[in-house]
Amino acid sequence: MRNHFITDNFLLYNEFAEELYHTYAAMQPIIDYHCHLPPEQIARNHIFENITQAWINGDHYKWRAMRTAGMNEKYITGDTSDFEKFRAWAETLPQTLRNPLYHWTHLELKRYFDIDLLLNKESAQEIYQDASTKLGSSAYSCQNLIQRLNVEVVCTTEDPTDTLEHHRKMAKSRYGVHVSTSFRPDKALLISHEGYQRYLQELEKASDIEITSFKTLCDALSKRIDFFHENGCRLSDHGLSYVPFVEASSSEIKSIFAKKRKGESLTPLDTEKYQTALLLFLGEQYHAKGWVQQFHLGALRNTNSRMLNKLGPDTGWDSIGDYPQAYTLSRFLDALDTKDKLTKTILYNLNPSDNEVLAAMIGNFNDGSVKGKMQFGSGWWFLDQKDGITKQLNALSNMGLLSCFIGMLTDSRSFLSYPRHEYFRRILCNLLGEEMEKGELPDDMELIGNLVKNICYGNAKEYFNFQHDS
Template sequence: MLYIDENILLETDFAQELYRKHAQRVAVIDYHSHISPHDVAVNRTFDTITSIWMENNPYVWRAMRANGVEEKYCTGTEVDDWQRFEKWAQTMPYLMRSPLYLWSHLALKSVFGINEPLNAQSARRIFDACNEQLQGGELSARSLLRRFRIACVCTIDDPIDTLDHHRKLKREGCDMQMLPTWRPDKAMNIEKKEFRGYVKQLGEAANIEISTFESMMDALQRRHDFFAQNGCCMADHQLEEFYDEEYTDSQIEIIFEKAMRGQDLSRGEVRQYKHCFLKRTAEMNQESNWTQQYHYGILLDNNSLLYDTLGQGVGADSIGEPYTAHAMSHFLDDLHTRGKLTRTILTCMNPADNDMLCSMTGNFQEAGIPGKLQFGMGWWSNAQPGDINEQINALSRFGLLGRSIGVSTGSRSLLSLVRHEYFRRLLCNLLGNDVAKGLLPADIDSLGTLVEDVCYNNAHRFFGF
């Protein structure tokens, strides 16, 4: 049974024309991605569809756990690739109406030319057909990036990373860019048990003995400079919420010293420290003329057993309920008033914040930098067609859709890059429906320009890639 029609998500002739003539033909900048720099640098080939799809993919693991699948089939090493894939295929029918269901089948069709539903009955046939194509070596990591028309991908990297893989790709003169993104979350999360050990690693990477908060910031600055020397022009910060607690330099030093001695910190002390940390790193970002991203509204690592066994980012995160508008406003206003606010992307996991965020970005724009503050769209829980449509509508109500830099995938699997196609189809469909209702002029050239800008041109200009 055929499933994915070439006009899926495109309900009008005008939407189909917009997509074919404009959205489909422009390249992609994926400015927030968790794909492996190693895989791209060595141009990794994949033995099975399981390794390319299910390896390091919390979206898949989370769905399988919800279906009652044993953990060994999600992250264990004691099962083979077929056994793991079979459990994923058995889970798929229960995912109907999830964006993951549609993404998965779009990827199968786009990459492998397979256009039938994945389920228990089709699993072996699809597994073998995909693996046969993978054996030819034509679906390597870089080949897949080209297939998805990736012009630039920005990976998420810790300040202590060597960036060897990024430098290797640049030396080879590859026809696509892979740029690092500086993410210092481990130095911010002072309440975590790993904090002291991480500070030691940071000091070693920066060749600085860290004994105070200021010496830690010196080490971070040195690594910030190192990243800049290797093509980085963006920072990314993931946090539960923004913070507004007042602090003094001496208080922050005392809090840091307590943490390094292994003493418990109060909730207020943690929030003071994080507020200070975010201010200081924002100043670094502005001084280097970087863009900064804030991904917030997420409760991380809720399952203690999974966290203790597997670590962070394994599919146990959920939507938070941050009441953060005042704190965010004060944070941005302070930076703006002091001339320390750089280009900023604000992204929330909780769709309840859409209108607040879109209106917040309008408060701190700047002449000569169109869309200096951006509303980030399509992150994790905001991936349903209705959610993306609502985010586009919120931006249209409170900002300028035509200045949007579109979406990033946050993907860990190369197959997840198909989400750019998904977003582009939804954007064209929304505009096409507005034309059909008489809300927009049936001007294919003007709307085509808007689509190309949102899908590629704005990001290209915004980041300077």
């Protein structure tokens, strides 16, 4: 059966929305300022053998749906053939109606492969062969998959110990997309994690600094920040349940770090004191470099211990957490702001009940120094779907200025996920178009159209100011 629902006016429900999308949004380049694409595959311009390798392997969104539909794990992360895994996804997809996966899947098939068949058990063989044949050609290499969707900037995410060899290779190439990175020091914060001591050894090697104290830890991280900056990095990123804030003296932090290095156990309060001190240090470093700092807040990770032990992390066993966010976050931001060392900041929430909390929080620290200095980030992970995107846009509009918003990002590991920007843009244009039709916004296409252009592209370009020759 043909796909007749992904039309030119998909998700656009009146003429205002249609004109906003087609005239102002559709042609805007994409600045994907946060994703998890493998830089090694970009640098060597990897070509996938088939669509399973490009589209299903590593995609825990699809894996969760397949498990829910009753698919055996062997068709998900097991050792069955790539076609069998694809067929299992094809059999699952009709059961995902009203889940964003149904929209994303058909958008991706249409935009990348010009396939307008509905994916199901009957069409699986034809679609697998068609898409896999195309993917096997140089026209569908990783670099070309990115360029196919008019992407201008890709910003991946790396640990402080990373060599950035692939980014350095890309910087010297003639590739037309600017490939940058963000600095993600989560492992340095996890002092209570069983792998912490081992991680410090890796950081020592990367920084060529012996880490014997909290100060030398900071020295090592500072040196890696310098290295990342020299190689074009202009962002940091932190994935946290919540931002801790428990102040402590320098002697307390010194003692806590020493206890850990001796192999002694730490209390939860010790951990939060250490994390607070390190986050404040890092925040000041980011400000000194003129970086943007990002905080992804609210994930409840690795909830299924049986499957975590079997498959490892990032395999589909994470969820929305219900952590308190407002008080400690406000104190952390205020501690940096008091010293005038609060850099541009993006806050993302995973729990939709925190929408208004973060939308209001950014207004506390927008000081007029930079347009949209504090950002309430777009719907993330479980929230990057129609309802979640709409609620984020509404909360931001009600509490702040939608006109200063830097828009969508993929936060994806897949080279085929860039239609999510189209999805976001259609939802944005329809939201505004419906309000124009109701008379809640002016019937001024140029005014609203420029708002759309800036949210889709212009604001992010100004905010990040990525330099291709950095």
